[in-house]
Amino acid sequence: MQEGQDGKRDSKRVLVIPCSGIGKVHGLMSREAAYLVADELVPDKADLVCLALLVKEDEATIGKVKAHPCIAIDGCGKGCAMKNVELAGGEVIRAFQVGRFLSGHRGARPGSGSELTEEGWAVTREIAEAVADEVDGLCAREEVA
């Protein structure tokens, strides 16, 4: 396990880093999934980090990703969230991709980059639940260890 700036890794909270995609529905779904995780499903175990702060090489943000386990939720295969966490020296415990969830719902019309449909929200919740399960599992493993 990687250590943070203070030499210790705080695994009590997991950082969720969503994609920042603005052009397509995938980015919106990744952000809304992250909000569901951090605000509703596991608010005591997960926090969000601005991806832009990470790519700006903000010291405090880099310190955070080095000190906490990270989960990336990317919209597409370009994997900006995952890549930027790794570039910052963080450890991506698990990388999710919105596109993979959508491919399990062929024909679904999730909405646009501005708005999600009911179907879009349903898939978004599915993503959020998968992320929250990962957070729960990770926190449980760390406690046992």
Place this chain on the structure above:
Amino acid sequence: MSAEMNKTPKIGIISCSGEEIPEGTISRNAVRRVLEYLRPHETVTLCLPLFLAGNEGERNFARTHPVVTIDGCGKQCARWGTERHGGPVARALVVSDILGPGAAGCSRSARGRTPADESAEAVVADRIAREVDALRAKGATPRDKGDGV
């Protein structure tokens, strides 16, 4: 539209990603309003992390378009990233400067949207559209950098 304005390249808009704060959501939604409804034929965008982590084609964005950056907070990640890879931006806007306390009560998630979000996004989108118009009116080119304000 004048023949001169037709020669002006589309204006690039790069938005803050600001996932942690409501101002980030306001900035993205305002940019989408501009792209979809207010100035659809005059503007283009690229997501910030892709611009920063992308290939040469994506990095070229700021060299081929006059760019307006729109940031959620004073850290101005969009401006910083764009200037690092593409030189000075034509305009740099900050949501918290435009709205002041007007962002209070706004939500970072669409689940918590209220009329306050709608109103804040409209104000910011109008401001972006005005800057786009001003740049096109003066025939801005990618090399023709503005005052960065």
